[in-house]
Amino acid sequence: xxxxxxxxxxxxxxxxxxxxxxxxxxxxxxxxxxxxxxxxxxxxxxxxxxxxxxxxxxxxxxxxxxxxxxxxxxxxxxxxxxxxx
Numbered sequence: 001x002x003x004x005x006x007x008x009x010x011x012x013x014x015x016x017x018x019x020x021x022x023x024x025x026x027x028x029x030x031x032x033x034x035x036x037x038x039x040x041x042x043x044x045x046x047x048x049x050x051x052x053x054x055x056x057x058x059x060x061x062x063x064x065x066x067x068x069x070x071x072x073x074x075x076x077x078x079x080x081x082x083x084x085x
Contacts, residue, residue: 002025002073002074003074006027007025007026007027007074007076008025008026008027008028008032008054008055009023009024009025009054009055009056009057009073010023010024010025010026010029010032010052010053010054010056011023011052011053011056011060011061012024012032012036012043012050012051012052012053013050013051013053014043014047014049014050014051015049016043016047016049017041017043020062020065020066020080021080022036022041022078022080022081023056023061023066023070023073023078023079023080024036024077024078024079025073025074025075025076025077025079026076027076029045029052029054030045031076033045035076035077035078036078039078039083041078058073061080066080069081069082070082071083
């Protein structure tokens with residue numbers, strides 16, 4: 001559970017990514033894309049092929065692949081692929 005009410009979780013899927021998706025916790029959608037860009041994932045939030053799920057919860061994620069390979073979702077940063085150890 002995220003204890004900072006200003007943070008939101010995002011799950012972002014795009015054909016350009018080439019795998020399951022990206023998980024990030026951020027202050028806003030723009031902040032999420034900035035964090036992703038800083039981690040090497042340069043995507044445009046305006047791209048119509050991108051699917052963004054705000055408020056994603058651990059229970060919504062793939063239990064066999066994503067959960068065992070993700071970082072902490074409660075802190076600001078990219079948590080899948082794990083970048084916020």
